[in-house]
Amino acid sequence: MQKVGYIIAHKIIMEYNFREIEQKWQEDWKRKEIYKVSNDSTKPKYYVLDMFPYPSGAGLHVGHPLGYIASDIFARYKRLKGFNVLHPMGYDAFGLPAEQYAIEHGIHPAVSTANNIENFRKQLDKIGFCYDWSREVNTSHADYYKWTQWIFLKLFKSYYNRSTQKAEIIDSLIDIFEKEGNINHPIPNSQFQIPVSTNDQQPTTIFNPSDWKNFDEKTKQAILMEYRLAYCGYGEVNWCEALGTVLANDEVINGVSERGGHPVVKKKLRQWYLRITEYANRLLDGLERIDFSEAMKEMQTNWIGKSYGAEIDFKVKSQESGAENLKVYTTRPDTIFGVDFMVIAPEHELIEKITTAEQKQAVGEYISYVKSRSDRERQAEKKITGCFTGAYAINPFDGKHIPIWISEYVLAGYGTGAIMAVPCGDERDFKFAKHFNIPITNIIGAHYNGEEANATKDAILENSGFLNGILMRDAIGIAIAKLEEMGIGKRKVNYKMRDAAFSRQRYWGEPFPIIWKDGIAYPLDEKELPLILPEVDKYGPGPDGEGPLANLKDWASPPAPLHEGVRETNTMPGYAGSSWYFLRYMDPHNDQIFCDRKASDYWGQVDLYIGGTEHAVGHLLYSRMWTKVLFDLGHIGHEEPYKKLVNQGMIQGSSRFVYRLNLNYEYTSAQKINETKSFPQFFISKHFYDDYFNNNHETSKYILNEVSKKIGGGIGVSYNGAPILLHVDVNIVDGFELNIEEFKKWRIGEYANAEFILEDGKYICGSEVEKMSKSKFNTVNPDDLVVRYGADTFRMYEMFLGPVEQSKPWDTKGIEGVHRFLKKLWRLFYDEMKGKLWTDEKANDAELKVLHKTIKKIEEDTERFSFNTAVSACMIAVNELSDLKCYKKEILEKLLILLTPYAPHIAEELWHQLGNEGSILDAAYPISEGKYLIESSKNYPIALNGKTKTELTISLDATQQQVEEMILANETVKKWLEGKQPKKIIYVKNKMINVVM
RNA sequence: GCCCAGAUGGCGGAAUUGGUAGACGCGCCAGACUCAAAAUCUGGUAUUCGCAAGGAUGUGCAGGUUCGAUUCCUGUUCUGGGCACCA
Incomplete structure (x- = not known):
């Protein structure tokens, strides 16, 4: 300290003063608008995108910036490599937490969101990202959601033409209906039947041009709704009667609401949907042309869940009804002679018709049980449940009577909501049969051992009528052909994916630009957009499960000259705004169109997209679909939004625990009992806690003895129970050692009087790796680290932690090592005592070898997103150059450029110290020359x-x-x-x- | 339950295509500088046997393929992410 005290003017040069350096350059870059990027450049383009954050009230913790730092490094690297790099940031600002906060505190979500954003921005700025903030988007701003609504109208006014395999405007479908009916364009939902006006007409799914002309407007619109890419239908939601509202899945825990513990049941409500199922095939095909990890592609493939099989109609014989058909979907029609029972979903519409009188009560009870259970629970439960309907289906080939059961493991939304169960070939069917003592037919001979099902396709069929002696694999086609010939079944491709629910009974989302009149949905004129989200007095639910907007009578039913009818009071879900934001960044301020075609043609696909796997099947599928629709309709020129996707891992928290004794006090003298309150809380170090649990009696005695000593005589102490484990703020623990002084100040002095039983004079905490969250006190704030070590150290340390794609626990301890590295780098340029070290001397072979080896390594590592090894390569280079005592500008200058994407501030500072003009951010990336690396x-x-x-x-x-x-x-x-x-x-x-x- | 991923020293991790397991950093130990501490520097540090030379073991677990396996295959355990209204 004293040494530099005398030469304070030179301090900034003599030692690595990261605070001054970082502030100086951040201001300089801001003043020069150095990150502003133009849509007009002769350079090749490169688009680096982060999944934009939901600005939560908790602010950033060290887990959030991991992906941002990775993308920032890559964006800066590409810039050095001569690209025009688009690297924007914005906010996914609609969402449930802000609304919940509004309900609880009466603060408008726009206000709390704006506050959160301001906080986020401050935190992000400190880390030194190269975002072009002039392109910031906010999905909750009207100038943004105007275009979300506009795209919704495009979806509403389009249908998927299966013969051309693309979206087209619905007017062209009306033309087709007028010319040829729908014979070549069957209704996507095979369950849908055209409503008929008179009783003598049979419900139908096919109509001719004259039918179409004769349909009334309502029927026509109902039919068109069945084709629209955004359509209205009915779907089940989590309904909580006590709260009078619909709950999100994560607000429901074990069948009751998270808040208040009220019962939650399934309820059918009118919902908007996106017809993403029409895009299932193209979403699948597109995976082959994009650079996502195999795991990600697999997850999306499984989610889409394309399967090949058959729909088969079984006649139902029951006492109560006449001729009913049970339509099942199966991928294994070859096993039809092994069907021992049918299972239909508890929601299946046939249940009412076919259940026999004696089974009515049991079925009713079972259905109400299932209503209280989520889809997840229904499939996850190991316990087998079900109920017999009393009805039988008839096997069309051998006339066998097949009992029809109801079970929760069959979901209404998949296939036809009914399956034919073949217990010898399907494990779940097998367990069901065993549980309910249903006899099992073996159709695969020795392949079935009676102990477990065998899902083979390589068995020769037995007990299978006309399929006997045929290999199962081959029998699939034969069975389908026979079913089709008999007119009781057909080949069918099925998708597990369902249409995406696109409405929420909530306030804080985009309003739908839809007016309802006489049960028909009319779109607003595009000129009327944006439809502004109105102010509400309270954020609670509307009547009948509607959203808060339904409470606004004036808004929901605008006066006649303006509109007849009522507004849609649902709002759009969180993923609406995020399904197209990558396009808005290209042309963020355009008020004529969502994104000028010239801009989207210039920037094209996102070249690199970084974000977490938690979005694998939600956002990443929806945004791919929206992109395809916009492409089909000619609004953009590419149909896959992301060329390459990198998934960053999660940073987990490393929690720390303290152990509080749970004691009884007994008075040996006549003291008042209420004095117990004045006893301090006692905390024991980890060693004692472990011993206590290992029933170490000496330790237990020792602890009580220590407590007695501290509280004085006259009081007997005994255990009231095991010590209690409490989360303690990781920021007041150094490694595992609790900072006792800080602990006493923690939580407004809640533990100010705490007493400790120490081991070796220290209080050692317990630890566990858990999700990083405020409630576990294991969050680490990046701001604190930036203040202590600087943004450059923080950036490099986040990368140094491990591969960006891997999840890992955070540990602040190691950051010192990275900081030391930067200081060591600084000492290649300046010495505290001697001052300037660098020279213009010519580099020797050993030094050149270090440099060129490092260029090669860092370039290769950066290209393959192996940022952790690139940081270590920097360290190795600095170590080796220090050993070589190399202070040569020729070498150091190039090293600084390599370091720029990782630690831009220090690189810029030293670049200027070396006498360079202009910013290092635009320097030319050095080229590794093989001649320096040749070995013999x-x-x-x-x-x-x-x-x-x-x-x-x-x-x-x-x-x-x-x-x-x-x-x-x-x-x-x-x-x-x-x-x-x-x-x-x-x-x-x-x-x-x-x-x- | 289903789908996906991961597991390597005390800790984070490295080993890019099947070829020297443990780079780099943390921590720890020893030493130098210092009245002392911090900072900095030097050396050591997978386990185990051995004074040493040297040997054995070792990448969650059990097998397999191979001249050779952290890497490929089969099975298995545990941990994390997702499962359609959290974002």
Whole structure:
């Protein structure tokens, strides 16, 4: 300290003063608008995108910036490589938490969201990101959601033309209906039947041009609704009667509401949907042309869940009803002779019709049980539940009577909501049959052992009528052909994916630009957009499960001259705004169109998209769909939004615990009992806690003894129960050692009088890796770290933690190492005492080798997103140059450019110290020259039977024979051979040598 | 339950295509500088046997393929993410 005290003016140069440096350059870059990017450039373009955040009230913790830092590094790297880089940021600002906050505190979500955003922005700025903030988007701003609504109208006014395999405007479908009816364009939902006006008409799904002309407007609109890409239908929601509102899945825990613990049941409500199922095939095909991880593609593929099979109609025989059909979907029509029972979803409409009188009560009870259960629970439960309807289906081939059961494991939304159960070939069916004592038919002979089902396709069928003796694989096609011939079944491709629910009974989202009149949905004129989200007095639910907007009578039913009818009072879900935001960044201020075609043609696809896997099947599928629709309708020129996706891992928290004693006090003298309140809380160090649980009696006694000593005599102390484990703020724990002074101040002095029983004079905390969250006191705020170590250190440390795609626990301890590295780098330029070190001397071969090796390594690592190893390569380079005492500008200057994407501030500062004009952000990336890296020999590992025993330096151009001679002459090898001849000698050039004995 | 991923020293991790397991950093130990501390620097540090030379073991667990496996295959355990209204 004293040393630099005298030369305070030189301080900034003499030592690494990251605070001044970072502030200086952040201001300079801001003043020069250095991150502003133009849509007009001769350079090649590169688009780097982060998944934009939901601005939560909790602010950023160290987990959030991980992906942002990675993308920032890559954006800066591409800039150095000569690209025009688009790297924007914004906010996904609609969402449930802000609304919940409004309900609880009466603060408008726009206000709390704006506050949160301001806080986020401050935090982000400190880390030194190169975002072009002039392109910021906010999904809750009217100038943004105007276009979300506009795209919604495009979806509403379009249908998917299956013959051209693309979205087209619905007017063209009306033309088709007028010319040829819907014979070539069947209604996507095969369950839908056209409503008929008179009783003598049979419900139908096909109509001709004259039918179409004769339909009334309501029928026409109902039919068109069945084709629209955004359509209205009915769907089940989590309904909580006590709260009078619909709950999100994560607000429901074990069938009751998270807040208040009220019962939650399924209820059908009118909902908007996106017909994403029409895009299932293209979403699947598109995966082959984009650079996502195999795991991500697999997840999306499984989610889409394309399967090939058949729909089969079974006649139902029951006492109560006449001829009913049970339509099942199966991927294994070859097993039709092995069907021992049917299972239909508890929501299935046939239940009412086919349930026999004696089963009515049981079925009713079962259905009400299922209503209280979520889809997740229904599939996750290991317990087998079900109920017999009393009805039987008839096997069309052998007339066998098949009992029809109801069970929660069959979901109404998938296939036809009914399955044919083949217990010898399906594990779940097998368990169900065993549980309910349903006899099992074996159709696969020895392949079925009676102990478990066998889902093979390689068995020869037995007990299978006309399919006997046929390989199952081949029987699938034969069975379908037969079903089609008999007119009781057809080949069918099915998708597990369902249409996406697109409405919420909530306030804080985009209003739908829809007016309802006489049960028909009319779109607002595009000129009327944006439809502004109105102010409300209270944020609670509207009547009948509607959203808060339904409470606004004036808004919901605008006066007649303006509109007849009532507004849609649902709002759009969180993913509406995020489904197209990557396009808005390209042209963020355009008030004529969502994004000018010139801008989207210039920027095209996002070249690199970084975000978490938690969005694997939600956002990433929806935004792919929206992009395809916009492409089909000619609004943009590409149909996949993201060329490459990198998934960042989660940073977990490392929680710390303290152990509070749970004690009883007994008074040996006549003291008043209420004095107990004045006893301090006692905390025992981890060692004692572990001992307590290992029933170490001496420790237990020791603890009580220590407590007695501290509270004085006259009071007996005993255990009231086991010590209690409490989360403690990780920020007041150094490694595992609790900072006792800080702890006493923590939580407004709640533990000010705490007493501690220490081990070796320290209080050691327990620990566990958990999700990072405020309630666990394990969040670490990036701001604190930036203040202590600087943004450059923080950025590099986040990367140094491990591969960006991997989840890992946060540990602040290691940040010192990265900080030391930057200080060591600084000392290649300046010495505290001697001042300037760098020179213009010519570099020697050893120094050039270090440089060019490092260029190669960092470039390769950055290209493959291996940022952790790139940081370590920087460290190695600085270590080696320090060892070489290399202070040469020629070397250091290039090293700074390599470092720029990772630690831009220090790089810029030293770049200018070296006398460079202009910003290092636009320097030319150095090129690694192979001539400095050429080696003539290698130190080979010599293994015997694969186990390395020694090393030997051999020329790189040595032949097999030369190597063998050298090996056999080697003392170590001779010793291990014990005079015997080796079986062979494996020599892999530039790798290793293995002697096989 | 279903789908996906992961598991390597005391800790985070490295080993890019099957070829020297543990780079780099933290922590720890020892030493230098210092009245002392911090900072900085130097050396050591997977486990185990051995004074040493040297040997054995070792990448969640159990097998397999291979001259050779952290890497490929089969099974299994545990942890994390997702499962359609959190974003």
